[in-house]
Amino acid sequence: MLPYVYQVTKYDPADRDEYGHYAGTKPTTSDCGPVEAAYLQAVAAFAEDSGVDQLAIREPQLGGFAHFGLEPPVDGYGLAGLFPAGLAGFHDGALVTTAVGLELVRAMLRDNGAWCRLEAEGAFTVHVGWDQYLYVGSSRPCEEALAHTRSLGLFPERLDASPYDFAPDDPQQVQRPADADFWARLHWTVSAHRATFLEETYAANASRWHRLTRDNIEAVRSQLIPRSQLAVWPDLLTDVDAAMAALPEEGLVEIVWEDEAGRITSTVVDETQFEAVSSQITRASAVGVVSLTTDEPHPLFTAVLPDSDGVLRARWQTDPTPSDRDWAFLKTLRRGQAVTGTVTTIASFGVTFVDIGGFTAMINIPELSWRPINHPSDVVKVGQEITAEVLDVDMVRERVPLSLRAVQEDPWPQIVQRIGQVVTGPVTKIMPFGVFVRIEEREDGFQGLVHTSELVESSGDVVEIGEALTVKIIDVDLARRRIALSHVQAVASSTEGQPPRD
Numbered sequence: 001m002l003p004y005v006y007q008v009t010k011y012d013p014a015d016r017d018e019y020g021h022y023a024g025t026k027p028t029t030s031d032c033g034p035v036e037a038a039y040l041q042a043v044a045a046f047a048e049d050s051g052v053d054q055l056a057i058r059e060p061q062l063g064g065f066a067h068f069g070l071e072p073p074v075d076g077y078g079l080a081g082l083f084p085a086g087l088a089g090f091h092d093g094a095l096v097t098t099a100v101g102l103e104l105v106r107a108m109l110r111d112n113g114a115w116c117r118l119e120a121e122g123a124f125t126v127h128v129g130w131d132q133y134l135y136v137g138s139s140r141p142c143e144e145a146l147a148h149t150r151s152l153g154l155f156p157e158r159l160d161a162s163p164y165d166f167a168p169d170d171p172q173q174v175q176r177p178a179d180a181d182f183w184a185r186l187h188w189t190v191s192a193h194r195a196t197f198l199e200e201t202y203a204a205n206a207s208r209w210h211r212l213t214r215d216n217i218e219a220v221r222s223q224l225i226p227r228s229q230l231a232v233w234p235d236l237l238t239d240v241d242a243a244m245a246a247l248p249e250e251g252l253v254e255i256v257w258e259d260e261a262g263r264i265t266s267t268v269v270d271e272t273q274f275e276a277v278s279s280q281i282t283r284a285s286a287v288g289v290v291s292l293t294t295d296e297p298h299p300l301f302t303a304v305l306p307d308s309d310g311v312l313r314a315r316w317q318t319d320p321t322p323s324d325r326d327w328a329f330l331k332t333l334r335r336g337q338a339v340t341g342t343v344t345t346i347a348s349f350g351v352t353f354v355d356i357g358g359f360t361a362m363i364n365i366p367e368l369s370w371r372p373i374n375h376p377s378d379v380v381k382v383g384q385e386i387t388a389e390v391l392d393v394d395m396v397r398e399r400v401p402l403s404l405r406a407v408q409e410d411p412w413p414q415i416v417q418r419i420g421q422v423v424t425g426p427v428t429k430i431m432p433f434g435v436f437v438r439i440e441e442r443e444d445g446f447q448g449l450v451h452t453s454e455l456v457e458s459s460g461d462v463v464e465i466g467e468a469l470t471v472k473i474i475d476v477d478l479a480r481r482r483i484a485l486s487h488v489q490a491v492a493s494s495t496e497g498q499p500p501r502d
Contacts, residue, residue: 001165002125002137006146006156008042009133010035013155022131036109038152039134040102043126045145047098050124050138055101057094058117059166059316061204062087077114078107090114091202092227092314093307101126105134117166127164135162166315173320174328177312178230178303181327181395183221185301186232188396190214195300197233197256197264200224209256209264224305227314231299236288243287247274252292257284268292301327326398329359333400337390338407343380352376354386354402363388367403370411371444378444379404415446415483416476422490424470427463437469437485448473448483455487470494 015024047053062077076087082100083089096104096118107114108128118126125137136142136156149156176182189195190212201207202225210220224230236256237243247253248271255277256266269277281287290297302318318324333339341356352363368379380386389406392399418439425445429436434451450471455463463469472493475484 001161002122002139004139004141005135005137005159005162006046006142007133007135007159008039008149008154008156010038010154013157032110035132035153036106038154039109039132040105041152042145042149042154042156043102043105043134043136044098045148046126046136046138046142047101047124049142049145050120050140052120052124053098054095055098055118055120055124055126057090057096057104058092058119059204060090060092060116060202060206061114062090062206063113078110078112079104079114087206088202088225090116090206091225092316094226109134117164125162125165127162129164135159135164137162168315169317173317174331175312175317176301176303176320176324176327177306179306179310182230182301182303183217184396185398186212187214187217189232189300190217194234195232196235199231199233199299201229201231202227205268207266209266211258211262211264226305226307228305229302229314229316229318230305231302231318233290233299234297236290236297237286238288240281240284240287243289244274244278246289247271248291251294254290254292255281256288256290257281258286259283260285323398326359327395329357330393330395330398330400333390333393335390335392338387339390339402340385340387341402343382343384343386346376346380346382350376352380354388356400356402359400361388361390361400361402363402363404367391367401367405369444370405370408372447373444411446412476412478412481415473416478418473419476420473422470422472422493424468427465427467427469430463430465435463435469437471439471439473439483439485446483448485450485450487454485454489456491 011022012024015022017023047055079087079090082096082103083094101118104114104116104118105126105128108116109132115128123139125135127135127137129135146156186195186198191214196212198210198212198220199207200210212220237258240257243255250271252268252270254266254268256264258264260283267277298319299321301321301323304312304314304316304318306312306314320328339356339361341354341361343352344355344360345353347353350365352368354361354363363376365373365376368376373379386404387407388402388404391401391403391406394400423439425438425440427435428438428447434449434455436447436449438445438447440446448471450469454474469487470490471485471487472490473483474486474489476482477484
């Protein structure tokens with residue numbers, strides 16, 4: 001916030017009522033004469049006193065204010081000829097000379113449909129308010145500019161702050177940037193046929209639509225206007241008759257249509273304009289309707305373009321979608337982090353779903369326990385609170401795999417210490433290449449393989465599931481989590497030291 005802020009008006013403070021409202025005689029002459037010239041001279045004087053010769057456009061808007069001036073609005077929002085790129089040049093962060101900045105102030109004073117904040121960061125601001133109230137901020141006192149403003153017949157008044165200072169809609173919201181993760185997700189989403197349109201909003205009430213394919217995303221990306229707000233939409237288009245039949249009885253909607261050449265056009269209208277728009281789209285190949293008063297349909301996810309150096313300097317915020325809220329939560333996670341959540345579902349295919357702070361993470365069967373299990377319900381129950389470790393944070397697919405066993409002590413190193421032991425356990429499975437034997441006295445005990453070559457020949461054909469078999473632990477492969485057993489060596493160990501039979 002700048003230390004010196006002044007309200008500059010053409011209204012004499014002596015003509016204000018007890019509430020601060022102007023109660024004097026309203027002017028009957030054009031706004032475009034000496035008064036307007038005085039405003040522009042005052043702004044130029046403050047800019048010069050502040051040492052500023054270049055301004056940045058911030059939060060541009062088109063057609064966002066009611067008309068107050070005596071002069072009628074003009075075509076082109078008062079921006080005609082100011083930007084080489086036309087309206088597309090009127091974007092957040094665009095740098096203009098003081099001369100162009102004064103023309104923007106003129107357009108705002110006349111309420112010709114364009115509005116923005118003009119700022120030189122840390123040095124100077126110009127905000128045009130309702131009914132030709134002007135607010136100038138500076139890092140310097142600007143005594144000469146103040147004296148000049150008074151000599152022009154205007155009335156400057158010191159304030160603590162401009163009422164038009166930027167304030168975010170939600171100071172707690174973390175805005176999603178259109179960074180590498182965003183574009184990777186967009187590629188994945190389009191490839192999965194879940195999105196077909198990108199809405200690019202470069203000024204309030206000014207947007208462009210792009211149909212996306214797997215092949216054109218990067219081409220579309222290269223043409224986006226700096227600091228634009230982006231919204232990724234599923235397929236909105238249908239046949240013209242169906243779209244028009246779906247129009248609400250009242251309310252603002254954005255009608256998007258594609259012509260025979262594949263060009264996409266949109267316009268914002270209300271019920272009073274539906275009939276007029278219908279005549280424009282009679283030859284459209286497809287039409288879509290987006291309500292501006294309800295949440296249906298809504299974008300899949302949104303973002304704001306950062307600057308070329310990757311820094312997000314645009315201050316406006318998109319309306320967060322569920323995917324955006326998931327993204328904000330995922331940005332707080334990291335691999336190896338312990339999280340607490342509640343088991344919500346155990347799927348028929350064995351995956352366990354866990355709610356962690358409103359986001360649904362997943363645990364695959366091998367990550368539930370170090371020990372063998374038949375079903376997740378052997379370990380967890382729906383509604384149970386658990387603590388697990390984050391294995392990965394997939395920002396593209398917005399997935400978080402967890403591990404419950406990672407927060408538990410790994411029993412396998414203890415099994416390694418048992419190499420050489422002879423144990424007796426039940427046969428749990430018979431395979432063509434050998435049999436599996438449980439070596440611990442618990443239902444979820446570890447099992448090892450007795451290869452056919454390690455079975456005593458006399459017992460190989462008669463072993464049955466459930467039969468107790470004495471085996472020797474001969475190897476433990478920690479990397480592959482496998483235990484090798486030998487019945488032959490166990491029998492040999494039991495006969496060592498015994499006297500030979502007669």
